[in-house]
Amino acid sequence: MVNPQMVMYEEEFNLIQTVVDRLVRDANAKVVFIVDKNGQLISASGDIDNVDTTSLASLTAGNIAATGGMAKLLKEQEFATQFHEGEKANIHIQLVGNRVILVVIFDSKSSLGLVRLRVKKASEELNHVFESLLKKVAEPGADSPFSEISDEDIDNLFND
């Protein structure tokens, strides 16, 4: 298949989580999360108990996909940044390395300028982590933990 499988290991996860945790503080954000382009949530930080991150992840990916489609029609590579301003909450969406999406939700305690500045730095760091992660996944010997699952394991999932 064209797409390599997305795999997340503990080491890279911790690196990503550190960047995301720090971005929440540095940008005075409410919530920061990272989604892959297919809508799978990779990491989240901040006041996540009060937001539906799974739904937001899927909608963000849909949004980026639609914007990417528009870019293509206009012969642009991509529109890497989006900003939506609400009355209380604002959302800043940044495509990182054309691979994952960095989302920052913030209110009046922060500002667009600050968020943009911090997102820029965090994006660079994240890009490095995802590059090394992709290399690791591509290495031979990175076996799927599912190579040994049996028909019975699969059937058991559906015994309800």
Next chain:
Amino acid sequence: MSFINYMAREINCKLVYYGPGLCGKTTNLQYIYERTNPDHKGKMISLATETERTLFFDFLPLSLGEIRGFKTRFHLYTVPGQVFYDASRKLILKGVDGVIFVADSQIERMEANEESLENLRTNLAEQGYSLEKLPFVIQYNKRDLPNVASSDELRQMLNKGNVPDFDAVARTGVGVFDTLKAVAKLVLTELRKGSGG
């Protein structure tokens, strides 16, 4: 493209319901949503027009339980069926792990079924996928209506690859979970092969 998260011990897969306009893709998701234990599902999101036609997609996250210590989670998506939303359909197919084709069994929708199936092939091919290599099942929906083609006729027309297929009445739930289980099984079996989605 499934997503294996060793840290969270989770495996995430993406399933897409495809088919012609008004064939019952959203109805499938609605039924699954209604009949699933709240602990095992997230919110269902429908991006629809004011007349409740799917505009972009419906989305429903489901967890199926654990396999070898990994939580299995499936993200169910529908595409907008209407012909002119083709650009959106292409986007939703990105990263797909399994496809359910929902056919409308009514005789007058035969052409629409064939057209939509062909459109699925084309859109998958554009992204380097082939329907033959992807976990794929077919559902013949609306079996309760009076003017339907027989399952055999539908099979001959739409299921040349002889993939698992199911009669269904999505409105009342007949065949809905059978279809979902069949494609989920195929996706998990594919994972076992380690081909990486």
